[in-house]
Amino acid sequence: MRDVRRDPAFLDDDPILEYLNNFGSALVAAYPGARGETGADFYFFAMRDPMLNAFALPGGFIAAHTGLLLAAQNESELASVMSHEIGHVTQRHIARMIGQQKQDALMPLAALILAALASKAGPDAAVGVMMGGQGLQIQRQLNFSRDAEREADRVGFQIMGSGGYDTSGMVGFFQRLQTATKVYSDLTPPWLMSHPLTSERIADIQARIRETPFRQRVDGLEFHLVRARARVLQDVSTQGLIDATKVFEFQLTNQSRQQQAAAQYGLALVALKRGELTKAGDLLAKARATMKPAAGAVFSTGQSTSDAASMFASMSLEIKLAPGQPASMAPLTVKEAEQAYQQFPLSRGIARQYAKALIASGQLDKAAVFLREQVRLYREEPKLYELLAQTYAAQGKLSLQHIALAESYVLSGAVPAAVDQLTIARKAPDASFYDLATIDARERELQERVKEEKKENKER
Ligand SMILES: [Zn+2]
Known part of the structure; x- marks a missing residue:
């Protein structure tokens, strides 16, 4: 996931991430026991990619390509693919696959990759690989994943039903995806490649649809x-x-x-x-x-109006915080950001926009107090430390600036770069006795971690 975040295709956009995580959490909540005994977290994100695809990574990370977001005409269609992927996570398919491999003593990674490539090249090629030395093991792998697919369909359907989504469009959506790509290109979209619409799968889904009452849903x-x-x-x-x-x-x-x-x-x-x-x-x-209702009219914008309202608020701030705005506007922007933050306290994007507005207007002490409180509440957000470093830099507090930068690097997984920042922080002329103690303790922890990582890499 660290690598994914560094990938330029990772769509690092707060409103999209917030939407996907609200949407995904609601789907997860619709399946009792989805989080398992460990109460596992899910994290949903988007990749900048026109190809229709969605996939799950170990650890509950679920991705949707922008191509899939654009192909889905309503939330039920999007939910049909996402809840299938949630099904893979809840049924621990990835973990089970890895466990299975250990049982078999060896399932060389190269053979696996070869099989995956071969099955994309066509059924004949796959047979060719299976005839080779690893044949039996690969066969078992493919069988297992067909079962897994059926299971993910079952869980996905259950999520759709109890989540209040319209299941009747599911087959139609998958078929539309398939025909659309047949018309425009020879390439089958990756999701359909790994999830072929076999007549068996269609029959399974249609049987389930017949048992479910039709539900009209307003997006x-x-x-x-x-x-x-x-x-x-x-x-x-x-x-x-x-x-x-x-x-x-x-x-x-x-x-x-x-x-x-x-x-x-x-x-x-x-x-x-x-x-x-x-x-x-x-x-x-x-x-x-x-979207403003006409006088006297009852006008519904769907289930969660506040999400759209927060997206409007955040876009307004995005425009006002853009480079090129006159400095005279900064005080008004702070006021607007403060109001938006009070109205939408759960939006992480708006919280950071408020901090940016404070920095831009030169209210540095207030920004530092706010950000220090934020990093205490949200320990996993490298961007908060970046903003804190920016605030300290503007205040001319060199040592604190580099300590904050070090923390942002730690959270992004760049531990050696973090150690470098601590070295700079120590040499800063304004490093207090207290700062030096903090730096020493933190550096020892990080050196340990670097050693551990080196050891792990060697064992691999
Ligand atoms: Zn699947």
């Missing part, structure tokens, strides 16, 4: 806002932004107000990426106005 506006964001952020090149604009302009002709608002929101983000800040602000105001 939240935030789903459409997240798709608009994914469309822009998937490709922020000049051409990418032109293409996204065309899609949004067409989307504006849609009758649904949610669709119109999402298109305006998307166009606002395009403007922001182009540095057209006034235009971005105007378009965002338009999106908000589109």
Whole structure:
């Protein structure tokens, strides 16, 4: 996962991450016992990739490609793929696969990779590999994963049902994905490659659908806002932004107000990426106005209005904190950020935007107090330490700046770089006696960790 985070394709975007984690947690909550005896955590994230795919990593990490977010027309369709992946995690398929390999004494990694590549190349090639020395073991591996797939479908379906999602569209969505790719390219999307729509699988799903009462579900506006964001952020090149604009302009002709608002929101983000800040602000105001209920009308934006409202609030701050805004605006931005933080205290993105606003307006003492409190509450966020380092730098507190930077490196998994920062912190002329004691203790811990990691690497 550390490697994934460093991958440029990792979509490090707070509103999308917050949406996916709210959405995913609700799915997980719909399956009793999903977190297992250990109360395991799940973490959902997106990869910048137009290919339709979703996958699970060991440890409850579940990824959706932007291509999948864009292909899903409603939350039920997105839920059908995500809850299948949750099924793999809850049934401990990955752990069981690794355990199985140990039992077999050896399942050389090279053979596994070869089998995986071969099965992508076509059924004949797979047979060819299986005829070789490792044949039996690979056969067992493939059989096991067919069972696992069936199990993940079963759990996924259960999650869809108790989560209140419409299961009737599941087969339709998978079939649509398959035909869409047949028309536009020869490539089967990766998810369908590992999850072929066999007639057996379709029959299984359809039998389950018949037993489930039909449920009409209203999607939240935030789903459409997240798709608009994914469309822009998937490709922020000049051409990418032109293409996204065309899609949004067409989307504006849609009758649904949610669709119109999402298109305006998307166009606002395009403007922001182009540095057209006034235009971005105007378009965002338009999106908000589109969703405002007419006087006296009861207007529902779906289940969790507050998520869409927090996305609007965070986008407004994103525009106001963008480079190129006049310094005179900073005090007003702080006020807006403080209000947004009070209104949406659970949004990590807005909390950091509040800190950024304080720093930009020169309220450094207040920023330092706020950030020190934040790192105490949220111990796993390297970005908080980066902001704290930035605050100390602006205050001219050199030693504290490099101590904070060291902590941000530790959390990103770059321990040797963290040790370097501590060395710089020690040499800083303003290092107090107390700072030096902190640095020494922390450095000893980190040196130990570096040694451990070296040992582990050797054993591997
Ligand atoms: Zn699967």
